[in-house]
Amino acid sequence: MNATDDDLPPADPAESLRLIAQERAATERRLTPDSRLLLWPWGLAWLIGFGAYFLRFGPGGHVYVDMPDFLPLAVLLGLITLAGIVTGVVGARARRQISGPTSRQGAMYGITWSVAFLGMAVLFSRISDLLPVPEANLLWAGAMVALTGALHMAGGALWNDRILYALGVWISVVNVVGIIIGPGWHALIVAVFGGGGMLVAGLVSWLRMPR
Amino acid sequence: MTGGPPELDPVIHAQARLRVVSALSTLREGDRIAFPRLQDILQMTAGNLSVHLRKLEDAGYVEVAKTHQGRTPTTLISLTRRGRLAFEDYTAALHALLNGTAKLQEES
Numbered sequence A: 001m002n003a004t005d006d007d008l009p010p011a012d013p014a015e016s017l018r019l020i021a022q023e024r025a026a027t028e029r030r031l032t033p034d035s036r037l038l039l040w041p042w043g044l045a046w047l048i049g050f051g052a053y054f055l056r057f058g059p060g061g062h063v064y065v066d067m068p069d070f071l072p073l074a075v076l077l078g079l080i081t082l083a084g085i086v087t088g089v090v091g092a093r094a095r096r097q098i099s100g101p102t103s104r105q106g107a108m109y110g111i112t113w114s115v116a117f118l119g120m121a122v123l124f125s126r127i128s129d130l131l132p133v134p135e136a137n138l139l140w141a142g143a144m145v146a147l148t149g150a151l152h153m154a155g156g157a158l159w160n161d162r163i164l165y166a167l168g169v170w171i172s173v174v175n176v177v178g179i180i181i182g183p184g185w186h187a188l189i190v191a192v193f194g195g196g197g198m199l200v201a202g203l204v205s206w207l208r209m210p211r
Numbered sequence B: 001m002t003g004g005p006p007e008l009d010p011v012i013h014a015q016a017r018l019r020v021v022s023a024l025s026t027l028r029e030g031d032r033i034a035f036p037r038l039q040d041i042l043q044m045t046a047g048n049l050s051v052h053l054r055k056l057e058d059a060g061y062v063e064v065a066k067t068h069q070g071r072t073p074t075t076l077i078s079l080t081r082r083g084r085l086a087f088e089d090y091t092a093a094l095h096a097l098l099n100g101t102a103k104l105q106e107e108s
Helices: A013-031 A035-056 A071-094 A101-129 A133-159 A163-183 A185-208 B016-027 B035-042 B046-058 B081-108
Strands: B032-035 B063-069 B071-077
Touching: A013 B035, A013 B081, A035 A071, A035 A101, A035 A133, A035 A163, A035 A185, A035 B016, A101 A133, A101 A163, A101 B081, A133 A163, A133 A185, B016 B035, B016 B046, B016 B063, B016 B071, B032 B035, B035 B071, B046 B063, B071 B081
Parallel strands: none
Antiparallel strands: B032 B071, B063 B071
């Protein structure tokens, strides 16, 4: 077999290092899911979903936009489901045809989200009817956001991803502030700062990808 | 060090194999990538990639495992511990060479 061109050594050490850096960056880009596609659907879901909550169930029971009272929940759940599907597909596509501990970690992390939210939903659906509507809304939203913040922090720890960790801390703080200010405002604060935080984190992560 | 320039591992010191090893080095230890995906990332022909993988496998740098996922046979590729070490040594040697040239230029 003849030696082909690509059997030749790189021209000099600098060229070798350039080739290494370029190939590693290109591979990492291909194997890492696009953080915009991972976080923006969730950010938009919160922005629109919690935004609808604020407009329908405003502070002190104020109705800014008169819509059926089931609509905000339907919008939020619909958008969150959609975001979950997008995240799953994007993550699985980036890691396709790769097996080993990293894929297993990803699957376990994904399942953790579902199990945690399921546990919360089962508990709250049994007790939230006992509460007045504003408090019941705050209970659902506050716990959902708290869980999201904690799971993003856990994800940051798992993937050694500081941006994801910082996002988790940010969401947790925003949530507590919103809860203290009270029902109605909480939805607006979470929509703007929580959802906005995800949009920013998705963009920052993407800009920091090796290229 | 005897003062001579560090030697570059001839197995890795070829453009195509350097690209293969660099790409594989981004995988975590224990992770394996299927042949078609690696081929797609490197944009090499199947034949060409096979040839270079064979050479890397012969040197003990790469593990090529043939398994089945369901009914379809798949070839899973990963860098061995020895391969990872060789890649690190190679990179270190490049840096040493570059620093050496820089020093020579400063002295002249």
